[in-house]
Amino acid sequence: MRYDSITDAIGNTPLIRIDPAVHGLRNIDLYAKLEMLNPFGSVKDRAAWNMARPGLPGARERGETLVELSSGNTAKALAVIAGMHDLSFKSVTNRMRVPEIKELLLLLGAEIEELPGRTECLDPTDTDDPLTRFHQELTRPGSAHLHTDQYFNALNTEAHETGTGPEILADLDGRAPDWFIACVGTAGSSTGVARVLRDHDPAVRVVGLVGQKSDFIPGIRNTDEVHEVGLFDPATYDTIEPVGSGEAIDGMLTLVRRCGILAGPTGGAAYFGTVRHLRPLDTELTGRKTAVFIVCDRMESYLSYVRDRRPELLGRPPLMNSVATLTDAEVRAADIIDTADAQKWIAAERPLVIDLRSPFAYAALHIEGSVNIVDELFDELLRGGLPFSKRQPVLLACPVGEKSARYAALLTRMGHPDVRSLAGGIIAWRDAGATLVRD
Numbered sequence: 001m002r003y004d005s006i007t008d009a010i011g012n013t014p015l016i017r018i019d020p021a022v023h024g025l026r027n028i029d030l031y032a033k034l035e036m037l038n039p040f041g042s043v044k045d046r047a048a049w050n051m052a053r054p055g056l057p058g059a060r061e062r063g064e065t066l067v068e069l070s071s072g073n074t075a076k077a078l079a080v081i082a083g084m085h086d087l088s089f090k091s092v093t094n095r096m097r098v099p100e101i102k103e104l105l106l107l108l109g110a111e112i113e114e115l116p117g118r119t120e121c122l123d124p125t126d127t128d129d130p131l132t133r134f135h136q137e138l139t140r141p142g143s144a145h146l147h148t149d150q151y152f153n154a155l156n157t158e159a160h161e162t163g164t165g166p167e168i169l170a171d172l173d174g175r176a177p178d179w180f181i182a183c184v185g186t187a188g189s190s191t192g193v194a195r196v197l198r199d200h201d202p203a204v205r206v207v208g209l210v211g212q213k214s215d216f217i218p219g220i221r222n223t224d225e226v227h228e229v230g231l232f233d234p235a236t237y238d239t240i241e242p243v244g245s246g247e248a249i250d251g252m253l254t255l256v257r258r259c260g261i262l263a264g265p266t267g268g269a270a271y272f273g274t275v276r277h278l279r280p281l282d283t284e285l286t287g288r289k290t291a292v293f294i295v296c297d298r299m300e301s302y303l304s305y306v307r308d309r310r311p312e313l314l315g316r317p318p319l320m321n322s323v324a325t326l327t328d329a330e331v332r333a334a335d336i337i338d339t340a341d342a343q344k345w346i347a348a349e350r351p352l353v354i355d356l357r358s359p360f361a362y363a364a365l366h367i368e369g370s371v372n373i374v375d376e377l378f379d380e381l382l383r384g385g386l387p388f389s390k391r392q393p394v395l396l397a398c399p400v401g402e403k404s405a406r407y408a409a410l411l412t413r414m415g416h417p418d419v420r421s422l423a424g425g426i427i428a429w430r431d432a433g434a435t436l437v438r439d
Contacts (some may be wrong), residue, residue, distance in 0.1 A: 007049050007081070009039045011163045015171040015292070022258045023275050027285040030274065031177070031292045032261060033168060035189075040077040042297035043164075047188050048077035050159035051148040056085050059146035065089065067145045071096050072219055073297055074150050074186075079108040087146070094358065097376075098218055100301045114360055152230035156188035157195075164189060165196025168292055176201035179291035181274040183220045183266050184208045184240070187232040189294060194236050208237035209273040212244045214402035218305060219266040219296055224400075241277060243269040246324065249310055251275075256299060264302050267295035308376070321382045321414055323406045334409040335420040339432040342395060342422055351393035351418075354378070356403055357426065365436040367397065367429065375403050382407075386414055393418040401425040 003009055014037065018030040035043035052066060059066065066082040068074055071093035082089035090111045096102040105112060150156050169176060176197045182190035190208055197204040211222035223242055226232055234240070245265070252268025255261040263271070270293040278291055303314070312318040319325055337345065345351060346369075353370035355362050362372040373381070375398065381387045388394070394411065396404035401424045408421040422429065430436055 006039050010045045010049050012167060013037045015168060016261065018259060022254065025278055025282045027282050028278055028289045028291055033164065033292055033294045034261065036263060036267065036295050036298045040080050042073035042077065043189050043294060044073035045077045046159040046163055047150060047156040048074055048081060051150065051153050051155045052078060052081050055146045059087055060085055064144055064146045067092060068148045068150060069093065070150060072101055075105055075110065076101065076108065078148060079105055079110040083109055094360065097216065098302060099304050104301065150186050156186055157192040157231060160189045160192025161196055165193040168193065169196065169200055172290065176204050177292045178289040179205050179207060179278065181207040181209065181270060181277065181291065181293040183270050183296065184210050184226050184232065185219045185221060187229050191231060191233065191236050205238045206236060207277055208240040209243050209269055210240060212242040214406060215245050217243065217245050217248045217265055217269050218302060220269060241273055243273045245309055247272045249306060252299060261295060262299050263295045264297045264299045265305060266297060270294055321410060322379060323410050326406060326409055330409045330413060331406055334405045334412065336405060336423045337420045338423045339429050339434050343434060349393050351395045352388060353395045353397065356396060356398040356407065363439040365438050368435060368437045370397065378407060382410060386416060390416055395420050395422060397422040397426055399425045400427055
């Protein structure tokens with residue numbers, strides 16, 4: 001095949017049948033849509049090109065900057081597209097959590113601006129969040145930016161209504177699958193494909209997969225964040241189910257080692273969630289059924305993600321003191337303290353207050369006297385043992401009190417006698433009218 005431009009190679013990705021000996025389903029044919037084989041490496045290539053393409057001629061004429069609120073694959077694709085059209089690209093985010101992606105964006109010529117946002121993705125309802133304010137500024141008429149706006153732009157969804165969905169139907173000889181399973185990020189791919197499949201056959205069942213509460217899988221919103229995404233409509237899905245980071249890595253290993261599909265953790269989460277959902281249904285079937293899931297991107301950009309959670313896979317010692325090893329019972333048993341009691345405790349006992357948020361969020365507003373140790377760095381510190389005396393009481397704080405509760409549970413397991421987590425986090429502290437200071 002010969003093309004005039006690399007963007008002509010976006011789409012028409014293969015649909016690969018997964019060997020039943022791998023997944024164990026007896027009555028369901030399982031297929032993977034390999035979006036990782038798009039030219040820039042992910043499912044986001046489709047949306048990035050569809051969103052950017054209409055505005056590129058005018059943006060180049062006016063010397064605008066292409067900008068997106070993204071720290072992952074959308075930013076990567078847009079950085080390539082911007083360079084091809086002699087435009088600069090800016091990635092705006094509140095936190096770059098995967099080092100390889102950040103380095104790749106810089107290599108592609110992107111400018112990265114990290115803002116002190118309070119959540120991992122844009123929450124348009126939180127008008128005090130700097131990320132939300134930046135988004136509002138970008139969407140005003142006369143902005144000097146070409147803003148692709150992946151969280152709200154209908155062209156994101158349209159890319160999959162005109163491409164991914166029809167391709168699945170064509171590869172299944174005009175039949176819609178009985179199940180379509182997709183991880184939910186911006187919700188563009190799952191929404192667009194679901195519309196096409198259901199227009200063809202209203203009986204198609206759609207499963208949305210999200211990250212577990214307080215967990216992190218690249219490219220997937222967790223159970224709290226997903227409702228902040230403008231394109232997300234719960235009516236799209238017959239059910240929404242959580243997947244953990246450990247399960248995502250397990251699924252990734254199966255795809256890589258058993259199927260030769262070099263999927264990243266998002267694809268691993270899709271595979272694991274798909275098989276887990278279908279296994280109990282499989283035993284009740286009498287005829288053949290079909291299911292399709294999406295492999296979003298490749299594994300090479302996530303080696304640090306795997307190393308931080310499963311170091312033994314890369315020839316390193318296994319994790320000892322890590323939140324990844326906590327049980328649900330341990331987390332539920334963590335000592336949680338509300339703002340009023342925390343204020344009294346701080347005044348009486350002067351605990352060490354550790355703020356686990358990003359440096360940008362900490363600089364914007366924090367509890368006076370607190371110290372900032374980003375959760376990922378704190379996790380590394382704890383692997384070597386307790387970093388402070390057991391005689392020192394500790395209060396942990398994060399944006400909404402979820403991560404801090406997990407670290408409080410871990411410190412308790414490690415033998416610290418007096419560690420507590422701030423209920424509701426810094427947001428609850430702020431909403432209670434308690435004092436916050438800024439650098």
